[in-house]
Amino acid sequence: MSTNDERICVGSVAGAFGVRGEVRLKSFCAEPTDIAAYGPLYTKDGSRSFKVTLTRPVAAGLGARLSGVSSREEAEALRGVELFADRDRLPALPDDEFYHNDLIGLEVRDPGGVTIGKVLAVFNHGAGDLLEIRLEGKAQPLLLAFTLANVPTVDIARGLLIADLPEESA
Known part of the structure; x- marks a missing residue:
């Protein structure tokens, strides 16, 4: 059995679809339909797990059945729930690709090797990944493409990344 540190967020429940307990899934996988192959999928705290069966494409997501969910009310109650897969069920990534989970917490150094902060989060709103970096000595975090x-x-092995920040943020 995996621990939460060995799980990667692969999608989330966007809401109910239909009246028989189907959900609309947002897949964070490079190939969206692969989300069903990485199961069982777990809630963030690991308290629930689901077998995923894709049913049909729907607007802005995938229609799916989750094991144990049989009514619209149960499906709607899962809206916003993130779904995690065991890391060992996911494919290995090429050298220049990373799971967001692996970037969070990395020490951030400038090109001269000076520690300047830590990665707090990774966001993707459709135009590429953004790193949220807590800069040492600054109250506001920085968003960096x-x-x-x-x-x-x-x-990843050394727990750091080198960031060449724009002059106005350094």
């Missing part, structure tokens, strides 16, 4: 130009080095 996760591009090769801005982040030339990511070293």
Whole structure:
């Protein structure tokens, strides 16, 4: 059995679909339909698990049945719930790709090797990944586009990444 640290968020429940307990899933997988192959999927706290059966494409997501969910009310109660898969069920990534979960908590250094902060979160609103970085000595976190130009080095094994921040944020 996996611990929560060995699970990766692969999607979330966007709401109910239909009247028989189907849900609308938002998949965070490169190939959206792969979400069904990584099951069982777990809630963030691991208290519930679901077998996922995809039913049909729906607007802005995938129609699916989750084991144990048989009514619209049960499906609607899961709205917003993130779904996690065991890391060992997911494919290995190429060297230049990372699971968001692996970036959170990394130490951030400037190109000269000076520690400047820590990665708090990773967001993707459709235009590419953004790193939320808590900069040392600054009250407001910085959002930095996760591009090769801005982040030339990511070293998961050493727990750090190198960020070349724009002059106005440094």
